[in-house]
Amino acid sequence: MGRLVLRRLLATVPVLLLVTAGVFTLIHLTPGDPIDVMMSESADATVKENLRRELGMDQPIYVQYATWMGRLLRGDLGHSIRNREPVIENVGKRIRPSLQLAGLAMAISLIIATPIGILSAARRNTSVDRVGTSFALFGICMPNFLLALLLIFFFGVKLRWLPISGYTDPLEEPWLGLRSLVLPAITLGLALAAVVTRTLRSSMLEALSEDYVRTARAKGLSEWRVIRGHVLKNALIPVVTVLGLQLGTLIGGAVITEYVFALPGVGRLVVDAVFARDYPLVQGVVLLIAVGFILSNLLVDLLYGWIDPRIRYR
Amino acid sequence: MTAPPVRERRWVVLRHAARTRLAPLGVVVMLAALIVAVLAPIVSPYDPLKQDLGNVLAKPGRAHLLGTDNVGRDVLSRVIWGTRVSLVAGLGSVAIAVMAGGLLGLLAGYAGGQADGLVMRLMDAVLSFPPLVLALALGAVLGAGLTGVVIALGVVYTPTFARLMRGQVLTITAREYVEAARALGAPGWRIAWHHVLPNAMAPIVIQASLSVAFAILAEASLSFLGLGIQPPGASWGSMINAGRGYLQQAPWIVFGPGAALFITVVGLNFVGDAVRDALDPRLRA
Numbered sequence: 318m319g320r321l322v323l324r325r326l327l328a329t330v331p332v333l334l335l336v337t338a339g340v341f342t343l344i345h346l347t348p349g350d351p352i353d354v355m356m357s358e359s360a361d362a363t364v365k366e367n368l369r370r371e372l373g374m375d376q377p378i379y380v381q382y383a384t385w386m387g388r389l390l391r392g393d394l395g396h397s398i399r400n401r402e403p404v405i406e407n408v409g410k411r412i413r414p415s416l417q418l419a420g421l422a423m424a425i426s427l428i429i430a431t432p433i434g435i436l437s438a439a440r441r442n443t444s445v446d447r448v449g450t451s452f453a454l455f456g457i458c459m460p461n462f463l464l465a466l467l468l469i470f471f472f473g474v475k476l477r478w479l480p481i482s483g484y485t486d487p488l489e490e491p492w493l494g495l496r497s498l499v500l501p502a503i504t505l506g507l508a509l510a511a512v513v514t515r516t517l518r519s520s521m522l523e524a525l526s527e528d529y530v531r532t533a534r535a536k537g538l539s540e541w542r543v544i545r546g547h548v549l550k551n552a553l554i555p556v557v558t559v560l561g562l563q564l565g566t567l568i569g570g571a572v573i574t575e576y577v578f579a580l581p582g583v584g585r586l587v588v589d590a591v592f593a594r595d596y597p598l599v600q601g602v603v604l605l606i607a608v609g610f611i612l613s614n615l616l617v618d619l620l621y622g623w624i625d626p627r628i629r630y631r
Numbered sequence: 632m633t634a635p636p637v638r639e640r641r642w643v644v645l646r647h648a649a650r651t652r653l654a655p656l657g658v659v660v661m662l663a664a665l666i667v668a669v670l671a672p673i674v675s676p677y678d679p680l681k682q683d684l685g686n687v688l689a690k691p692g693r694a695h696l697l698g699t700d701n702v703g704r705d706v707l708s709r710v711i712w713g714t715r716v717s718l719v720a721g722l723g724s725v726a727i728a729v730m731a732g733g734l735l736g737l738l739a740g741y742a743g744g745q746a747d748g749l750v751m752r753l754m755d756a757v758l759s760f761p762p763l764v765l766a767l768a769l770g771a772v773l774g775a776g777l778t779g780v781v782i783a784l785g786v787v788y789t790p791t792f793a794r795l796m797r798g799q800v801l802t803i804t805a806r807e808y809v810e811a812a813r814a815l816g817a818p819g820w821r822i823a824w825h826h827v828l829p830n831a832m833a834p835i836v837i838q839a840s841l842s843v844a845f846a847i848l849a850e851a852s853l854s855f856l857g858l859g860i861q862p863p864g865a866s867w868g869s870m871i872n873a874g875r876g877y878l879q880q881a882p883w884i885v886f887g888p889g890a891a892l893f894i895t896v897v898g899l900n901f902v903g904d905a906v907r908d909a910l911d912p913r914l915r916a
Contacts, residue, residue, distance in 0.1 A: 335756030346772045458896040460848050462855045462868075463889045466875055474879050569763030573852055577875070587764060588856055591771040603768045607760045 325618050329611055336611070337389065340604040341382055344596045355398060355594045368398070372597065394601035399593050404601030408583060414484055415582035418505060418574065419567055421498050423560070425506030426513055433510075434517025438525060438552075439544060449514060456511020461570050465504040465577040472500060482579040501578040505570045509563055516559040520552040527551075554621070561617025565610060654905035660898025668714040677705035679712040679865045688881040697887040700870075701877055706887045709865035713888055716859070716866040717895065720781055720850035721843045727785025728792050729839050735789070736796025737831075741804065741823050751797065754790035762787045766849060770858040777866075780859050784846050795838055799831035833910045840906040844899035851892050867892045 352369050372395075373381045388395070394404035437449030473481030479500050487494025524530065525548055533543045572584035579585070583602065590598040667674060676696075683703030691698040697706035739750040757765070766783045773779035803809060804827060812822050853859050854868025862869065867888040874884030 331752050332755045332759055335752055336759050339756055339760075343768055343772055346769070454897065454900065458844070458848075458893060458900055460851055460855075460868075460889075460892060460896075462852060463871060463885075463892065466871065466878060466885050466889070469875075470878050470882060470885075565761035568761040569852075572763055572767065573855070576856060587767060591767055592857065594771075596772075599768055599771060603760070603764060606764050610761055611759050 322619060325615055329615055332611060333608065336607050337386065337604065338382070340600050340607070341385055343600055343603070345378065347596075355596055389604075394604065395597040397590070397598040398595045399590075399598070404598055404605075407586060407598060408602060408605055411581055411583045411586045413486065413488075414580050415571055415575070415584060417487060417494075418498060418501055418571060418580065418582060421502035422505035422509060422567065422570075425502050426509035429506070429510040430513035430517060434514045435521065435544065435549070437514065437518040438521035439540070441522065446518075449518065453511045453514045453518075456507050456514070459508070461504050461508055462573050462577055464507060465500070465574060468500045468504060469577075482577075484578075484580045498580075501574045501580060504577075505567065505574045508570060509560075509567060512559060512563055512566075513556055517552060517556050520555040521548055524548045524551045557617065558621060561614055561621075564613050564617075568606060568610065653901040657898045657901025657903075657905060660894060661902050664714055664718060664895050664898070667711055668718045671712050671715055675708040675711045677708040679704065679708040680863050681705075688877065688884075690881075691883050698881065698883040700874065700884045701881070704863075706870075706884060709870055710867070710887050710891045712865040713867045713870060714891065714895075716777060716854075716864070717847045717850060717892070720777060720784065720859075721847035721899075723781040724784035724788060724846045724850070725839050725842045727782065728788035728842070729835060731785065732789040732792025732794075733796050733835060736793040736798075737800055737823060737828065739793065740797040740800025741819070741827065747797070750793065754793045757786065757790045763849065763852060766853060767856065767858065770853055775858050775861055777860050780850055780853050783853070784849050787849070788842055788846065791838060791842070792835060795834050796831060799834060800827055803827050803830050837903070837907045837910050841900070841903035844896045844903060847892070847899070848896055 352365050352372075352374065356365055356368065369375050373384050376384070392405065396403055397407055400407070433449045433452060437446045440446050469481045472479045480497050481500070483497055485493040485497045487498065521544075530543060530547055533547050534540075538546070568584070571582060572587055574580070575582040575584040576588050583606065587599065587602050587606070589595075590602060681704065683699065686695075686699055686703045687701055689695055689699040689703070691706075695705050695707065697710060700706055700709070735750050735754070739747040760768075766780070766787050769783035769786055770779050773782055809822060809826050812826055817825075850859060851866070851868035851871070854866040855872045857869070857872065859868055860866040862873075870888040871885050871892075874881070874888075877884055
């Protein structure tokens with residue numbers, strides 16, 4: 318296992334370097350002078366020059382990259398142009414709602430997808446299966462911003478059961494906090510549930526056709542015990558992989574969901590930074606999200622090796 | 632046994648695709664979207680930009696089948712013109728990704744060595760960003776508008792095609808007919824163009840057909856956030872965003888473009904699934 322961890326960690330290093338180079342280049346892709354784009358045209362020339370010097374944009378590009386990397390290695394991701402606060406502090410303030418949203422969305426997706434996926438596979442080609450596969454198709458094709466608005470319309474506007482925007486920290490006010498996160502978490506969790514349902518169904522169908530299932534049935538085990546004891550355990554491995562692969566979708570979905578429900582998370586921070594043309598903040602947050610994404614994928618890779626011992630010895 | 636000629640194989644594939652249960656429905660939706668997009672100036676009942684302040688938030692009725700928005704513009708006409716934007720974004724970004732990814736994958740797989748390592752690490756780096764976050768960041772620097780969104784989404788989808796193409800090239804270059812072409816003295820570019828590329832296209836076509844639906848969804852998401860086509864231009868995502876403030880008084884502003892988006896994506900998914908089933912021999916049995 319130690320060798321697997323080391324191998325995976327080493328493989329991430331060049332990717333991380335390329336990611337930093339990509340994020341650094343981002344600001345230089347701006348057509349025209351990025352300083353003009355960041356500040357209004359009427360801004361004072363001295364103020365513009367000061368910002369240019371502050372961001373090191375008066376230096377040759379390789380010097381700028383080296384300086385930026387040096388600062389990165391010391392944990393300095395730069396400062397927001399808008400509130401002058403370090404990027405890391407901006408993210409630190411916003412990370413909690415995002416993690417709570419992602420955690421709840423993942424839990425909801427598993428609660429929905431597990432029974433539907435199992436029933437769809439166990440009752441293949443019946444009306445139960447058709448309902449399950451239709452649900453999966455619906456979840457995959459439904460844009461999450463549209464689903465968010467439909468949920469707001471029915472549960473917020475028509476029935477008035479749940480708040481339609483805003484955030485209360487569930488760690489401070491559990492009931493109100495949970496209520497404020499339910500609609501965003503369903504929005505985010507449903508698309509994930511659709512993908513997990515499809516994966517679980519197909520991996521269960523594969524496992525159901527294996528010889529050991531036939532043997533278990535021949536021994537006289539009930540169908541439920543066959544599924545629980547023999548099929549489900551083997552079918553869950555691809556589901557873990559898919560959950561890992563869907564992290565990117567979850568983060569992307571969180572950007573939209575936080576925007577629609579006015580949740581003060583990292584996703585909302587990216588959108589706000591983009592529209593405020595706060596490029597140092599965009600750069601810093603995108604880099605942090607990418608590094609978080611790479612590390613989560615690494616974790617899923619290692620988890621996969623832990624669940625399935627065959628992977629470790631490859 | 633000899634392989635059937637290419638034209639005959641195409642018919643076999645098309646017949647298989649058409650036999651898939653939901654494929655005809657998908658094709659109808661796709662054709663309808665294409666026709667509406669091309670004929671938008673003819674089929675659109677009103678000018679999509681024309682405001683009628685005496686007729687704001689009008690309910691769906693005979694005069695306006697999908698109602699009017701907050702400045703009295705006809706929602707149906709805007710949905711019709713929005714079809715153009717969605718299809719251009721979906722098809723344009725996937726075309727960029729197929730060309731860029733295909734060429735990069737071909738280069739990586741065919742050249743091997745350092746070129747392969749460099750291209751694939753570059754693709755890994757692009758894949759390290761959550762797709763929507765990368766598209767958002769690229770869209771931000773390229774500027775709001777359809778061109779920026781199409782390029783941003785093209786970049787986001789490029790690694791998928793590069794990886795697919797590279798895998799195909801590695802498999803195909805090990806085949807005997809490529810060995811034979813090499814032995815006959817065919818130059819590298821000729822082998823790549825005449826032998827490798829045509830045989831590597833099946834999974835690329837499958838992926839492309841599935842990607843168009845997701846690219847349309849991604850464009851709508853970016854437009855919803857305000858990065859796509861700018862007001863007063865009509866795109867489904869921006870219409871839904873503009874309508875969310877009127878959800879209580881005039882939900883039709885959201886539901887019209889929302890239904891168009893959902894139906895188009897479902898239809899394209901049916902077509903994509905049918906193409907995949909027809910081209911993948913393992914699924915054909």
